[in-house]
Amino acid sequence: MSVIVIGMWMLVEEGKIYIPVLLLGLSGLVPAMRLSEGLQARLLLTGQGYKDSSSGISARPSADWGDRWRTVLWLEIRLALGTLTGYLTLHLPGLAVNLALAATGGSEQVAFVTVPGGHWWYWLLVPLPVIALLAFVVGAGELITVIARALLGPSSQERLAALEERTEQLLERNRIARELHDSIGHALTIAVVQAGAAKAAGSPEFTDRALMAIEETGRAALEDLERVLLVLRESEQPVSGRPTLVDTDRLLESARASGARVDAEVTGPVRLVPGPVSREGYRILQEALTNVLRHMGPVPTRVRIAVDDDRLELEVFNPLDRPVPPNGRGSGLRGIRERAALLGGEAATGPYEGEWRVRVGLPLKGPALPGNGARPAPGRGSV
Incomplete structure (x- = not known):
């Protein structure tokens, strides 16, 4: 110096x-x-x-x-x-x-x-x-x-880049929270409903079917949990694909195993729905069925899935036999609206002609979706 x-x-x-x-x-x-x-x-x-x-x-x-x-x-x-x-x-x-x-x-x-x-x-x-x-x-x-x-x-550019990175982190955490809420919440709801029904029925045959449904639902929830944990740990191991609308059969069977009579109407090429829309559509349908079982029990439920050239329509109807949470309240309904909004769609929930209806419309083409044409969505099984 x-x-x-x-x-x-x-x-x-x-x-x-x-x-x-x-x-x-x-x-x-x-x-x-x-x-x-x-x-x-x-x-x-x-x-x-x-x-x-x-x-x-x-x-x-x-x-x-x-x-x-x-x-x-x-x-x-x-x-x-x-x-x-x-x-x-x-x-x-x-x-x-x-x-x-x-x-x-x-x-x-x-x-x-x-x-x-x-x-x-x-x-x-x-x-x-x-x-x-x-x-x-x-x-x-x-x-x-x-x-x-x-x-x-x-500099202003660095602040903007840091803000975008922070926003991406928050969005990812929010997405993981929704995934855990939908998957684990659905599994626990099925288990509670099945256990209650088996206890009330007092039939060994029904109890065996209930235990099998609980086992299958729990196994699927564990797979979802392991996939999310792998993402959180930033593991280099391959992560299995998220379920899509192609896996709707499994979801409907899980609800039916709980004692609910679920009628499904599917029109249009579900396999050609773009991956992001198909995955979010599956979670929306899962949350809607979970809400039915949680708040109404095993009641008759109608599901409608319609796919055309540029739009996916999802509707779930169930009877209004007891009070339900007000529209706009609860993380489940809020999660449905958030998922729809992220894809440029809209969601409406509430009483409709004496029933409770969840109606979601999602565009199949848009700036956030892959290309201008649809491509097959990965998944297992068929509708």
Whole structure:
């Protein structure tokens, strides 16, 4: 540091201070310089690790000319403040020593001023230069940290990218929460209904069928749970495909095994429904049937699935024999509307001609769907 300060001072004396200023300015235009300065500032100024992005200091190369010019300004301010700090670090301790020598007698050169020696009270002034140096260093550290956050902080593009990444994470967590709610909730509802029906029936034959239905539903729920856990663990193992409308038979049989009479009407090429629509349609149908069993029990239920060239229609009807949750309340109905909205569709739930109806319409073509033509959706079984 002393060599640098002496060299800088010699350049100032010779009127050539523009040399380091110009060199630093040119280096600040290099995109990688912002990355280097950001990492150093994180480590040296914030007391946090250089990998910690919460410091408010970016550690990315310059993305545009605005980032470059801010880096140039940062380097010039750092040069000026560093030169001043180095100068004071050399001279203020020397001033304290000179004051101590002057207090013992004789005349001493003290910061460009010759003071008469022999005054004992000079001892009282000896600590002041050291205290002033410490205060300046602390204040300069706080100042340069503020400047670093202002000049090396995230640009508008970086903030937007971080916001988009955070949004993607929240959407993924919300999707996983819906998957767990629909799959596990459906399995538990089936198990509770089956167990209650078997207990009330008092028939060994019916109890065996109920246990088989509970086993099958529980096995499917465990598969869904394992798939979600693999995603959460970021495992490199292959993850099995999510169920689609092609697997509707299994879903309907699960509801029928609970004692409900489910009549299904399917029209159109279900296998040609695009993957995203088919997967979300399956979950919507699963949640609608789960709500029927949870709130109404094993009552007669009608399911209609209609596929045409550009739209999928799902409808579930069940009797209104008892009070139901108000429209818009509950995570199940909210999840149905959210799934439909994400695909550009709409969902309506509520009483209709003396029955409770869940009606969902989903477009088969759109900006969020693959291509402008339908492609077969993966799945097992058939409708």
